[in-house]
Amino acid sequence: MAVTIREVAALAGVHVSTVSRALSAPHLVNAATRERVMASARQLGYRPNRAASALTTGRTHNLGLIVSDIANPFFPPLIKAAQAYSREREYHVFVADTDEDPQIEEELIRTLTKQVDGVVLVAPRLTNQTIERLSLELPFVVVNRKVKGVSTVLMDIGHGTETAVAHLCDLGHRHLALLAGPRTSWTSEQMRRAAGRAAEARQVQLTVIGPNAPSEHGGTAAASRVLASGATAVIAYNDLMAIGVIEGLTEAGAGVPGDVSVVGVDDTVAGRLSRPKLTTIMMPTAAAGRAAVDLLLQRIDDADDVQAQTILETGLTVRESTRPPAKP
Amino acid sequence: MAVTIREVAALAGVHVSTVSRALSAPHLVNAATRERVMASARQLGYRPNRAASALTTGRTHNLGLIVSDIANPFFPPLIKAAQAYSREREYHVFVADTDEDPQIEEELIRTLTKQVDGVVLVAPRLTNQTIERLSLELPFVVVNRKVKGVSTVLMDIGHGTETAVAHLCDLGHRHLALLAGPRTSWTSEQMRRAAGRAAEARQVQLTVIGPNAPSEHGGTAAASRVLASGATAVIAYNDLMAIGVIEGLTEAGAGVPGDVSVVGVDDTVAGRLSRPKLTTIMMPTAAAGRAAVDLLLQRIDDADDVQAQTILETGLTVRESTRPPAKP
DNA sequence: GTGAAAGCGCTAACAC
C-alpha cells in the first residue's frame, strides 16, 4: 500500500490529526509545524486517499457527467471543457454514455450516487418527474432542459432557431420543414415552438416531421418525408441529422442546396467538414460544459439549494447548404 | 445520508457482517437468511457505499481512461466501447483528457491512482520509462504502445501502412510522403518503419515529414513541405491531419486527388464526411476499447502480473482521395 | 496549537 497520513505524522513528529489539519485547514496549525508536515509529505510523496476522506466528510471530490452518446460530435467539446475545468477545481469526472436509453441513464445515476458529489446531465432522456425525484438525493445540473428545483445551463436554441428561420425566409423560402429530435428532448421542443412562432410571424408554412433519431440515419430516413411535404428548406435537429438528410435528399435526386436548403444545429466538426459545408445553428458546447461544472460546484459548496440558471447565446453560422429556392 | 448496511441488518434481524456476506459471498450464508437480507436490502433501496468497501478491500471498482484529446474523433468510439463494457463488468470509468501534455498525463495518473483499480492509457505521450515506473504502483493497459511489463492492445498499423503503400504504388505513384505524428507516438514510429520497408521493397521514394501536430492544423502546416518534396501521394498520421493537408494543398493550388493523393489513418467519421471522401487506414477503435478493459480487469483479478497482449487487425478503406498520379 | 479518541460504512479474520 501507498504512504498514509500516519507515516507523514511519524516523520514530522506530530500526531495524525495535526497532519490532517495542516493539509485541509492550514490556518489552524502553527506555521512552523505546518512547514514540517508539508516537508514530510513532500518527501514521502504523500497523496491523500480520497476514498477514506470521502467516508468521513461525505465529499468524494468526484463528479458524474452523463451524456446520451459520446460519439455524437456535439458532446466531446463539452466533455473536454467540463473535464478540464473540473481538474482545475480538483475534481475528477466519471463520464458515462447512456446510448440514448433512459433506463440506462437512471441506473447509471443510481450507481454513481455514492461515488460523486453531483452529476451533470446533458440533454437527458429521462422525464422531468424522474429527474426531480433523483435530485432529492444528489445535486444535479441539467444542460438543455428545465427541471423544477434543478440548476440548469440552457443554450438559447429558441433564438438560434428564429435566426435560422429568418435567414431562410430572407433567402425567399416560403415553406420550411422542421426535423424534430427525440420525443423527450427539450431542445427539440424549443425548436418546434420557436420555429412555429417565427414561421407564423413571417407568414410562411411550417411542416414538422418527427420525432427522428438524432443521428445520420435519422436524417436519411426522413428525407422522403421532406420531399413529400414540398418544403424547400429544412432545419434538422442536429448536424448529424442534417448530414443524413442531405445524403437522403441527394440520393433521391434533390440537390442541396440547389433544390432544398438544409440547416443543422450544433456547429460540430462534422458540419464543417461535410460537403456542402453545413449552415448550422452554433451551440456553445465548451462554455456549457464549464458553466455546468461551475453551477454544480456552487451548489455543492453552498448547499443553499438555490436553483441557478445560466443561459448561453446561440448563433447562426451560414455556410454552403442554404441558398434561395429554385425558381419554379 | 443514505441507507447503510446497518439498517439492512436491523430490518433483517441479523448482524451487519451477515449482510455483507449475503451480498458479496452468498454461498457462505444460509439460503433463508440470505433471502431475508436481500428482501430487506431491496425494500430499503440499499446500495453499497463503494468508497467504504474500497477502504477495506482495496478495490474501488473504478477504472481510469486517459486519452490525449477527446475531441479527436479517433477517441469517442473507443471511450464509448470501453465505458459500456466496463459498465457490464460493474466498473465505472474516469475519463480524462491530457491535451497532448505529458505532464498533465502524469499528474492525472498520480491523482487517479488511489481512486481506481487500474488505468488504460491510450496512445500515451509519456516516455516508456515513466510508464514503467508508474506501472509499479498500479495496473496499466497501454493502447498502441509497447512497454516492458505492461499489458498492451496494439492495432497493427504496420500492416495497414504496408497496404496503403501497396495501394498507392499500384495506382502508379513513385514518390510518397509520410506525415509523421508526435515525436513520442508509437503509432507514428511503426508507420515510419513499415512505410520505409514497403517503399524499399517496391523501389519507390519515401520522404518523411514531421513530427507534426496530430490535428487539422498540423496537416495544413505541412502542405507546403509536401509540395516541396515533389511527392505525388501522402500518408498522414491521422484523418484530421489528412483533412488538414488536403485543405492546405487545395489552397496552394494542388488538387486532391487530381494532383496529389492523400491517405489518412483511423477511419473516423470526419474522413467519411469530408470531401473528397478520405481513403484511410481503418483502426478498430471500439474493439480496442473493449480489449483494453478486458486485459485490465484480467490483470486486476488475477494479479499474476502476466503481461498480456492483444493485436487487432487494421485495414484499408479506399474512398475518393487516392487516384493514379497525373501524367507529367 | 496539538493530541487523544471516536467513528464514517464496510470487510475479514476469528470465535462460537
Next chain:
DNA sequence: GTGTTAGCGCTTTCAC
C-alpha cells in the same frame, strides 16, 4: 452459519 471484533485512512469533536 452467524456474531464479534478490529481496522482500512482519514476527519473531527473534545480535552488539555
